Amino acid sequence: MYNIGYGLSLGSLVIAVIIMVYFKKLHCARNSIHINLFVSFILRATMSFIKDNLLVQFVGFPGDVYYENGVIKFRDDVSHWGCRLFFTLFNYIVAASYMWIFVEALYLQILISVSVFMERNRTKWFMLLGWLFPLSFILPWVFVRIFEFNEFCWNINTNKLTMFIIYGPFTITVLIQFIIFINIVRVLFSKLHASAGQKTSSFRYRRLAKSILILIPLFGVYNIIFSVNYVMTSFDYIDETSMAYFILLWSELFFNSFQGFILAMLFCFLNGEVQTELKKVWHRRSLNWTGSFRTTRTFLSPNRNSVKHPCPSNENTTRHGDVKLNTKQESDSKLFTSDKKESNCESENETGMGDTGCTEEQHPCLNNNKYDHTNSDDITHRCDDIILLT
Numbered sequence: 001m002y003n004i005g006y007g008l009s010l011g012s013l014v015i016a017v018i019i020m021v022y023f024k025k026l027h028c029a030r031n032s033i034h035i036n037l038f039v040s041f042i043l044r045a046t047m048s049f050i051k052d053n054l055l056v057q058f059v060g061f062p063g064d065v066y067y068e069n070g071v072i073k074f075r076d077d078v079s080h081w082g083c084r085l086f087f088t089l090f091n092y093i094v095a096a097s098y099m100w101i102f103v104e105a106l107y108l109q110i111l112i113s114v115s116v117f118m119e120r121n122r123t124k125w126f127m128l129l130g131w132l133f134p135l136s137f138i139l140p141w142v143f144v145r146i147f148e149f150n151e152f153c154w155n156i157n158t159n160k161l162t163m164f165i166i167y168g169p170f171t172i173t174v175l176i177q178f179i180i181f182i183n184i185v186r187v188l189f190s191k192l193h194a195s196a197g198q199k200t201s202s203f204r205y206r207r208l209a210k211s212i213l214i215l216i217p218l219f220g221v222y223n224i225i226f227s228v229n230y231v232m233t234s235f236d237y238i239d240e241t242s243m244a245y246f247i248l249l250w251s252e253l254f255f256n257s258f259q260g261f262i263l264a265m266l267f268c269f270l271n272g273e274v275q276t277e278l279k280k281v282w283h284r285r286s287l288n289w290t291g292s293f294r295t296t297r298t299f300l301s302p303n304r305n306s307v308k309h310p311c312p313s314n315e316n317t318t319r320h321g322d323v324k325l326n327t328k329q330e331s332d333s334k335l336f337t338s339d340k341k342e343s344n345c346e347s348e349n350e351t352g353m354g355d356t357g358c359t360e361e362q363h364p365c366l367n368n369n370k371y372d373h374t375n376s377d378d379i380t381h382r383c384d385d386i387i388l389l390t
Helices: 002-022 029-054 081-113 120-132 135-147 160-194 198-219 223-234 243-269 272-300 304-308 320-340 344-350 376-382
Strands: 065-068 071-074
Touching (some): 002 243, 029 081, 029 120, 081 198, 223 243
């Protein structure tokens, strides 16, 4: 099941990264964070495929184990540096994927809580947090493994507390993400409560439900259940042979494997800016193909002389070439008009808002000269829909 999930996630994420890198109008801090999140899940899916298909019963690679009387045993005459390096990289990539989910939550929280956040170089701090911060607890884990528990491929824990060096920061970030999630839902609910009219209220409730459904996979809200399950299992509060443990385990495998696919769908394929850019490309290609077909048809037509030299009695009749030219000019005019409607990413770069993902006109919450950002009611009313920033 999770191989199918990781396969869908890997394919959809690769396509999503190509699309977001190819279109320059999609280049901004918000989409840069999305791309790094996608890359972390691409690496995670790749490492998971290797782990599930190359390891022998999750013990080690074929060169690290051998069979004796039908029982698999770990070899003691080799260094096992290959499988230990693999699991070090695997834990680092898992940690990076957790951290990039945390960066997404932190970025959204900053946008709704800080009025001015205009530094153009701030994206590098998110990059450092997403890719380098995991080393702060992966490297200590490696040292503990080398000097205290240097056994097997570092994937089997005789002392469960050693994994808390890694899962401890995981649990902390998941808790912070959950707090941010609750805060953003509170802000959205405040907007809903302030709305007047039955029609507006119904619309706001639907929008709130849609926003929550988007935030759940973005923040990985369900990870808090799995983190609690790991802690409870480590301290023997939950038996590993119980039905509850297996239900939570399979649920975790399902959500972890399909999360990349869900993120790619929500923040790339269903994204309005991405769809607009794809429609422009499709329109240009179809226009060029149609123009090429019409030109070929005109020159191959046996009556092309009559087209080039129409009958004088029919001076008011529009020539075929003019029809084609006018149609093409009209289509080009429409396309030029659509190009002038810039995406949020392009407009934010040109209006000096940096990479915030929105402009003052679209989200006045970025202008602290008009509002006091410490007032939650002001935040509630001046940000029309913070979820559109994702």
